[in-house]
Amino acid sequence: MLVDATELDWRTVSTSALADAKACAGASGDLPRLSDVDLDVLALALEEGAVLITDDYRLQNTYKNAGGAVExxxxxxxxxxxxxxxxxxxxxxTAPLSGNVRRSKNQTVGDCHLCGSPVKVKRRKA
Ligand SMILES: [Zn+2]
Incomplete structure (x- = not known):
């Protein structure tokens, strides 16, 4: 009865939507820190053009970078x-992160092509 009342809308994420989500997360640089569930949520929001309701700042950031609305x-x-x-x-x-940066907690993403020092992930205003 409770389920009826809330009219839950169960959906599965299409492969193409998930690929879009990963591309968006890669573009904003959030991909290495998003979980698989985060990416599913993002993919659904992108597919539906929905307002993404989440308290996860990384998800909010990725979706806003992709032109979506968040609450x-x-x-x-x-x-x-x-x-x-x-x-x-x-x-x-500085250099943009490639979309296939390893998804790990390790902040180092390789060596500088100019001087060979470790390159770390940093945040800057878009
Ligand atoms: Zn350097």
Missing amino acids: SVANKPSKQVWIWEGRCTGCGA
Whole structure:
């Protein structure tokens, strides 16, 4: 009865929508930090052009970068939109993260092509 009342709409995510979600998350640099469930949610929102209701700032950020609208459940929506990028710890050179950056907690994403120092993931305003 409760399920009837809330009119839950069960959906499965299409492969193409999931690919779109990964592309968007890759573009904003959030992909390495999003879980599979996050990506499913993002894919659904993209497919439906829906307002994404979440308190997850990374999801909000990715969806806003992709041109979507977000709302929060409990917290105030994040006002800032940011981009994750690689920044060299040696010379400070920056470069966009590629979409296939390993999804790990490790902040280092490779070596600088200019000076060879480790490159770390940093956040900047979009
Ligand atoms: Zn460098």
